[in-house]
Amino acid sequence: MDTAGLKLFVMAAELLNISEAGRRLGLAPAVASARLAKLENQVGADLLHRSTRKVSLSIEGAEFLPYAKEILAQEDAAFAALGHGNEDVTGTLRFAASSTFAQLFIVPLLPEFLERYPGINLELKFSDTQMDLIEGSFDLALRVYAIEDSSLKARKLADDPRILCASPTYLSRHGTPTTPEDLSSHQILTFMSSGQRKLSEAGDMQDHSFPPSDTSSRVTCDDGASMRLATVAGAGISMNSMWSVYRELQNGSLVQVLPDYEIKDSSAIWLVYPKSNVLTSKVRVFIDFLVEKIGNPPVWLR
Secondary structure (H helix, E strand, C coil): CCHHHHHHHHHHHHHCCHHHHHHHCCCCHHHHHHHHHHHHHHHCCCCEEECCCCEEECHHHHHHHHHHHHHHHHHHHHHHHCCCCHHHCCEEEEEEECHHHHHHHHHHHHHHHHHHCCCEEEEEEECCCCCCCCCCCCCEEEEEECCCCCCEEEEEEEECCEEEEECHHHHHHHCCCCCHHHHHHCCEEEECCCCCEEEECCCCCCCEEECCCCCCCCEEECCHHHHHHHHHCCCCEEEEEHHHHHHHHHHCCCEEECCCCEEECCCEEEEEEECCCCCCHHHHHHHHHHHHHHCCCCHHHC
């Protein structure tokens, strides 16, 4: 099927103006009309109703339109897979991510991405509260946990090791735990709905967890940046992703607690999109850009 004709049809259906659609595609009005008529001949139906006053979408055209868009998206994805046409990628990309991660790593990269791909507009939704990709009609999302949803496809951006940490001020005031049992006498900060994580040390056969099962959290928070700041301020011991606190560990405002104990967690940082979506050029180039700038190896391990 003639994809040039499909592009003309899709644009004409959106503009309800065949001449204007042709002009935007570099076609003279007569050429645009002839190309559209050829497509209608091919599919055996009038896709647009024309009159001297207006153009409207026919019933057959309305039924055919989503399939035409899908064919064009598949064509874009095929060329993008071969690395073609990146400089011409256009469209609006709806992207969702953890606000904590986005503030640290994605937002500072936006000027470079926008300059590299001037045809792409970004619609960003940043929140540490999980959002449904399909219901929210997002093209792509960054998720910082284990992917369990079978309706999603994903590309791994980086591992997500977790550590326990506290401020030097808190530890000087309350003491430094040397075993998981010591955590029961400390103030614990937890992320809302995060659940317990197992702690393990080589040669230690006991089961330990964070937060301790016999200790209630003094602070529960649904915002990772705020929990990091509360930990730096000396509110207690918290579990954090390495990417969230690596700067504080470097400058000494946070100290790792129980460094010999590994937190068992299957989480990683994933770029995910619905299986039902075609991996379009705009999505592919954004994924590749984030992998280039943030992963391989991760920024926090460089």
